[in-house]
Amino acid sequence: MSESHAGARRLNVSLVAADRKVWQGTADMVIARTTEGDAGVMPGHQPILSILAPSVVTLRGTEEGLVEAVVSGGFLSVARDDVSILAESVLLPSEIDVQAARDLAAAAREAEAAAGDDQEAREQAEADMRFAEAQLRAAGDASVGAGAGH
């Protein structure tokens, strides 16, 4: 895939978690889900700074081919073909602990049920749920979608 783009402009992408740099390299395209909807970023994109939803971020055309990572939310910043994805937690598929993700989903479901009218707690529970679901999806777990609350 990358040969066809030899010489073309590429994106410098870094995936940064709160306590480490998870991935750095070049890619042809970055697909991320912002709070406004899915966004695809290609070289020459206008500078943006947007809020990410807990989701799977996809990088196309890197040296390793397709790279996926799960983010717990955070930010997408694009400037001069430099793309930074910042999140408190960024996980590559190999780092996902399926059991931990299932536990998180279960805990989030309970928290959502217990939240009642507490808007903040409800939002937190939903964010946790989406993060857990994104992890399970990226890890290729079959039980995805069970109890999806949105």
Place this chain on the structure above:
Amino acid sequence: MAGQLRVYRRRIASVKATKQITRAQELIATARIVKAQQKVAASTPYAEEITRAVSAVASRSNASHALTTEREPQPGARPKAAVVVITSDRGFAGGYNSNVLREAEQLMQLLREQGKEPVRYVVGRKGVSYNAFRDRPMAGTWVGFSDNPAYTDARTVADEVIEAFLDDNGIDEIHLVSTRFISMLSQQPTTVRILPLVYEETSEPPAGGVFPLYEFEPSPERVLDELLPHYVRARIYNAMLQSAASEHAARRRAMKSATDNASDLIDNLTRLANAARQADITQEISEIVGGANALADANVGSD
């Protein structure tokens, strides 16, 4: 006289035991500094990126935001300023804790002079007991992770402070007092105001070049809303990691000088013990010789 020697020997044994302990502490601290430094380095990219993003929104958007503008004090009420102090859980670290606590006291004095009311948030058992002993109120205390803080620890602390900040009757400023790790030999207690943001008038371009004309999605205000808690957490996390590295460095230095002192003491005591033993022997010999001479004199007299 033999009693003297026994006293010296007992003291040597006790100093040796102390030396073993301080030596072990020194080695442990040395091993942990490296790890703590690596954690500081690993957290730096995130802190830098978040800071850059915050600066970009704050400088470009003209967004008048609760988190970036100083609040008008309510009539009749003194503005409150949160002071987050990061200390260690354990002692044996020389002046580490007293330095950072002194820095905090100075800051609070300054705030009082400005007519503000300081509110304490204390991290680390040493800081908590320092304030508890003096019967000073603390709005929040956290202990148990000072030597190896995780991001979730920083989050717990930051979220409580942010909540108080966003509350209308809560605090108006957030100050952070921690120890900056400069090198193995030098650590500096520092004070920063995290919120409201401190604007610096400068003609120099920010690190990493001038900010491009970002488009903020969904809106600058929303992005700032979302960014600032992350910013506070990242700042507190970074301060905790630096303080942890400083704590280990301070402990290593304190334990090294304690070990050196113990070695000197052992040398001196050994010398004294040797002298005491020599004195014992000399006295014993002179007693024997004296006794023999006396006997010989007595025999000469009887002949």
